[in-house]
Amino acid sequence: AQSVTQPDIHITVSEGASLELRCNYSYGATPYLFWYVQSPGQGLQLLLKYFSGDTLVQGIKGFEAEFKRSQSSFNLRKPSVHWSDAAEYFCAVRSSGGYQKVTFGTGTKLQVIP
Template structure:
C-alpha cells in the first residue's frame, strides 16, 4: 500500500539558514512524488514534482528536491530560508491506477525565526 512518512512534525530555522524537510515513501512501482505548501487558512500550492528523469528537481520559490530510490526518499531543500517560507509542507505520492489520487504525509510545520 502507498504511504508517505514525514518524520519531522515541526522544524524551526533561522532566516537565512538552510532547510531540509524529510520525506519517505512506500510505493510498489515508480512513484510520482510531489511537495506542496499550505499557508494558514489556504489550500495547497505545488512546489515541485518528480515524474521521471533527473533525480534533482527544481521548483518554485527556490526549492529543490532529490529523489533517492535506494532510500525511498524525496527530501525538500532550500539553501536560504526567508520569513515568508513559514508554512506547512506536505509530501505526497501519486497513484496512477484508476483513481489517480494523491497520498499525503502528515506534514511538517516550518517556523522561521528572525
C-alpha cells in the same frame, strides 16, 4: 498500498539558514512524488513534482527536491530560508496509471525565526 511519512512534525530554522524537510515513501514501482506548501488559512500550492528523469527537481520559490530510490526518499531543500517560507509542507505520492489518488503525508510545520 502507497504511503508517505514525514518524520518531522515541526522544524524551526533561522532566516537565511538552509532547510531540509524529510519525506519517505512506500510504493512498489516508481512513484510520482510531490511537495505542496500550505500557508496559514490557505489551500495547498504545488512546489514541485517528480515523475521521471533527473532525480533533482527544481520548484518554485527556490525549493528543490531529490529523489533517492535507494533510500525511498524525496527530501525538500532550500539553501536560504526567508521568513515568508513559514508554512506547513506536505509531501505526497501517487501511483502511476489511470485515475489514482494522491496520498499526502501528515505535514511538517516550518517556523522561521529572525
